[in-house]
Amino acid sequence: MSSNNGLQVQYEPNEMGSIRINQQLKQFYKNICTKETLKKKFPISKWLPKYSLSDLQCDVISGLTVGLTVIPQGLAYAKIAGLPPQYGLYSSFMGCFVYCFLGTSKDITLGPTAIMSLMTGTFAISPIPNDATYAIILTLMCGVVQLVMGLLNLGILVNFISYPVINAFTSAAAITIAFGQVKHIFGLKNIPRDFLPMVYDTFANLGQTKVWDMVLGFASLVALYLIKKLRSIKWQDEDEPKSTSQKVARKFLWLFGTGANAVVVISAAGIAASLISMNIKDKITITGHLKQGLPPLQVPAFSIHTRNITQSTGEIFSKIGAGFFIVPLLGLVETIAIGKAFARQNSYKIDPTQELIAIGVANIISCFISSYPVTGSFSRTAVNSQSGVRSPASGIVTGALILLALQVLTPLFYYVPQAALGAVIISAVLQMIDWKILKILWNVDKIDLVPLIITFISSLVIGIEYGIMVGIGLSLLMLLYPLARPKLKYINQGNILVVQPNQGMNFPSAEFISETIVQKATEGGSNRSVIFDCCHIYNIDYSAILGLKELVIDLEKNKLQVALCHVQPTVLEVIERAEIQNLSTYTTLDIALQELPVYNVQGSRQCEEDESKPLLRKF
């Protein structure tokens, strides 16, 4: 995720500070103006000149196939985002267009996803039903954060979300989403959004099940399962030559399987329409009237003014709060993970920084057409790849199909049963749940089960948005703990105690190190001066300076001395500038032992041969 043309501040022991940064700045400005950089920023300029007619054929087919998948998914996902169905379509086309120009993967297709819909429904719920003000502001800010991260090469942040945390979060989100659709399958009303109350109320209200909804819902689920199976049929005569008709038939079955969502939704809508014509209208829950036509092109509203509710920009921003950070990061994680997976599978490379810029720009532009946040969709990217896509141009076809649907098909969506959309969602998200990881981690690395299980449980119990934060925080703490509590090696040299920490001295560890040394030097009535062996300390910060100062002062109270040895040049420079009184530094341990004015010095041992002793502190 780091890159060779960005402004990247590194803290290295040997070249701290301004010289390196200046060079990088120069390189950065130089790189901005080259043709190579422009090509890198607009990857379309790389593939468009070589684009052929056969590429176009493949892209049209895959573009249409993806379009067939995204239309029913979009209608359904908008519900998860707490928005009317047309917003799912509004969110589906602009990403495809933008990605065509800026994307570095031929397979990725941007648009609404289950996770992003859930996050939108969690962080950006307007106080007015069916109002998208919050969602659209989230889209804009999500894009801005992603674009800024891309320009500053902050894609590295993705590396700090560990695999078990993503895995547990995804499973918990899938369960939340899937269970959230059970109410649609059974035709229940007024079920809350939070997971635990949702489960409780769903079961408590099962008595009010609408039979026709349930029948249609379960039929859709079964149909989806069976039709999707067609895609993965293994023919026994795979390797034998086949006739054209055989090939066409098999291709058709595959296409039929891939378009399962569309097939089921259309059939269910047909059934619902005939049921309604038979006057059993009230017994089936349908989508109802959708706003027809393309979304308006407009600058987002940054405040809400209605007769009853007025909310300022500040209020809206503070309500979305952590969403401005979590949602762009999740979008980034999804896109990068998908992009890398398909790049590896199809033997090409993606540029994560450029991907970040692409989804950032896609979100920023999308907010002007009332979209909620978009990112790379795993299921549709897979469909795209399997349909033989050759370039991101297929996105243009997908986008065009969606525009056509918005313009022409919206009246038909009136009859789509909610239960069928619920089935589409359930069948899409259930495959996101990964139970196998539990067994794998149990066998391979049990420690990683801790963030996994805690993320999973807290996502379900206290909410998906807090679960991911708890998980990230916990895994970072597990990473940081050893930095805060370094191991100290002790060597007794008569009246002198030699101490050697196994790593750098920074703000999490500085106080711990100095307090531990003072305690060790004065414990059991035997007061010993201290030689602090810095051979493993490559960097030091101001907190460490304060720690050293306290060490010197605390030992002076006991009339003891502190000396440093094996200090790296860069560390020495900082310590010298800090002018700590009564702290002497020596080149080697031997010299330090000879110079410190104490009795019973009996030679020295090498760093590497020291006896290691476990660390015990009182507090």
Add this chain to the structure above:
Amino acid sequence: MSSNNGLQVQYEPNEMGSIRINQQLKQFYKNICTKETLKKKFPISKWLPKYSLSDLQCDVISGLTVGLTVIPQGLAYAKIAGLPPQYGLYSSFMGCFVYCFLGTSKDITLGPTAIMSLMTGTFAISPIPNDATYAIILTLMCGVVQLVMGLLNLGILVNFISYPVINAFTSAAAITIAFGQVKHIFGLKNIPRDFLPMVYDTFANLGQTKVWDMVLGFASLVALYLIKKLRSIKWQDEDEPKSTSQKVARKFLWLFGTGANAVVVISAAGIAASLISMNIKDKITITGHLKQGLPPLQVPAFSIHTRNITQSTGEIFSKIGAGFFIVPLLGLVETIAIGKAFARQNSYKIDPTQELIAIGVANIISCFISSYPVTGSFSRTAVNSQSGVRSPASGIVTGALILLALQVLTPLFYYVPQAALGAVIISAVLQMIDWKILKILWNVDKIDLVPLIITFISSLVIGIEYGIMVGIGLSLLMLLYPLARPKLKYINQGNILVVQPNQGMNFPSAEFISETIVQKATEGGSNRSVIFDCCHIYNIDYSAILGLKELVIDLEKNKLQVALCHVQPTVLEVIERAEIQNLSTYTTLDIALQELPVYNVQGSRQCEEDESKPLLRKF
């Protein structure tokens, strides 16, 4: 902050996993039941048996002095918290009582502080003016979080807030608070709470200054400055013997200086009362009627129900949001920092874990008497220490004095001018601003200026609550960056590339390491098999396993092999359990070089002698 009797999960290379944790659990449960533990949890049992009459004398004097300081401070700080003045007094006494039983420092005095008042006013502002529902819920949860952190030994979290971040946050908070009082000094109305709009509106409205407020405000400021000076007078004949009257006179001057707040507030109230009796009532802003008497003892309300506004527990909790984490952590930082400073000065030790429990319990109990969150106060702890306090028993005296004030003095507070309270606050917080740190860091360690300046600016510009989060996040990222981008050493051995990372392979670095190696091994058309030297890798997680798997698969595509050498036993165990196909491990680099089936192997070199090469990646 870690402790010897708590459940402490450590990830050590040599003793991973369950055995150690089991032992710790046993030790933990064993420790719970000893007399020693009970003594540790109730430190009063240590000092009370030895308590003497002379201790009592000292504690009464210091308790009264602190009480004299906290009463005017409490009235003033409650304004910062957005609450009526009596809440400052409600918050002042219970902490003193609880700390007497549970605290481990003789000097610390708990109660309302400027920072906690600001945080309460930021995170817990009720939609109903003067309503404390939010603040009281914050107190309860703050206590619960602190108590849980104490019981789980999570005080270590404090170590992850670096000195420059705390310093910058404190200065920014002091500036925000001080400038927030300018409106009271000038008698201005309707000034917003956020810093930038507040500064703008304050200047824009200067024309509406109330002259009497301004005169009283500036007079109070000058008086406070001069009277406080009395405390620090250096007498030239310090060492000479003095007569009793001289001693008494000097002691009286010191006491007068220490009680500056009370002196100024009482005088200002007297002046205001006489002005009002002279019928210039409208020209001076006074505190007005306070609710008299002790606060009601009641279970906190967890929701708001009025005619216009209804808010559920969930809504209130989600509005306070990050406050439930930031406020307890800041309270902890304040108490520990103060406790350690005075413990060092007076040569005793505090137990940070027990301090955490003490402030946790203090907050939990305080919420039943309508208190907002309390913590250790630096200014009053200093007064306590200088007054010669001997034990936490002085808190009882302080608390009793406040109860007396609530019962008897509240009618007198009616006349206290707002301008005088504003002056009390300004004179208290201005000394919290630390400019010197800028020069020190510039000289000693310029890198630390980055989190300092960014925390300071973002605290003022985007809000104090976000500033601290930005600062903590940034300083952690600076700490984590080297973990995510380890340095790789390369040695060319003919057709074999030997790679040696300088530290462990964990989730932030796993993908980076494997991608970098693949690129290096296949760059420039020269395909080389890879020996991955693990001599500096002491721990590994599941992400690293995935990284190794990807490394093997990606190199296999180029018909290249991967071998590991110098694998630590614990790391080897994890790798073997993961059963990565086609990954061979060898004891030493020499053996690996001999066994890998490639040409041109020409012996090997030692780990430590490898040529180091800077790392360049494409992305």
